[in-house]
């Protein structure tokens with residue numbers, strides 16, 4: 001295919017796993033929401049063979065075949081940018097085209113804290129590069145973005161790329177696909193970024209070890225996770241946030257059991273519950289990362305607590321979020 005334009009832009013939202021993280025890797029249900037924080041990508045065709053990537057995290061590098069030239073950033077810059085370069089190369093190769101590109105990434109999505117920044121980068125890069133050739137198709141974008149995300153975390157269920165591509169609220173099963181969930185009500189969700197970064201790949205591997213050494217227990221936990229996700233689907237559809245909160249608490253116990261929560265996360269969750277939250281749980285891979293809280297919209301005590309987080313010794317930061325219904329956007 002030939003490029004029909006010399007530049008393109010795309011943006012893709014981050015996500016919250018509302019229910020079923022980790023169990024979704026083993027083909028069980030996850031329930032997800034896209035959030036109104038995005039990764040923005042601009043792609044320009046250049047007249048070299050190089051793929052140059054600039055990120056607003058201060059990382060700049062240039063790839064030529066297998067060689068890498070570090071222009072700005074720490075030692076790990078190559079490891080961070082290489083999968084993003086491969087993501088662009090995958091689209092170029094699928095379109096039978098070998099051009100150099102300048103790729104710029106600007107994000108208002110905190111990275112490595114369970115909010116789907118890697119997936120959003122893969123989705124936005126896939127969409128922007130494909131838009132150089134034609135109007136991209138969302139199913140194709142999500143499929144290719146998952147392939148690229150697996151270079152970052154090899155056992156990815158693909159859930160994050162799907163929600164980032166399609167937006168909204170979603171019921172997802174790895175080998176079966178997804179269906180959208182339509183809620184009667186706008187969900188009032190709080191989000192706490194603990195500020196502690198994690199590696200999703202390492203946490204998924206630790207859960208794999210847990211599964212292999214606790215075969216029967218993992219089967220039981222999986223069964224509970226599935227029941228919780230099914231009930232959550234109904235509760236979201238009906239806008240029953242109290243039940244949703246309760247299910248979050250139940251889901252968090254499962255995540256504690258498989259070893260991905262920690263004292264700090266549990267402490268923050270307990271404070272939210274004592275201040276009247278309907279429920280709370282870690283979201284995403286865990287091991288730090290982020291916490292979601294479901295609470296009555298008129299609970300000012302909890303709102304004040306969330307707002308105070310950045311200034312208290314508990315650490316963490318409250319991030320106001322809403323569900324994003326747009327998914328990937330191409331310009």
Ligand code: MEV
Nearest residue numbers: 021022156157158284285
């Ligand atoms: C990460 O956002 C969610 C996990 O279930 C991993 C995955 O689904 O690939 C922990």
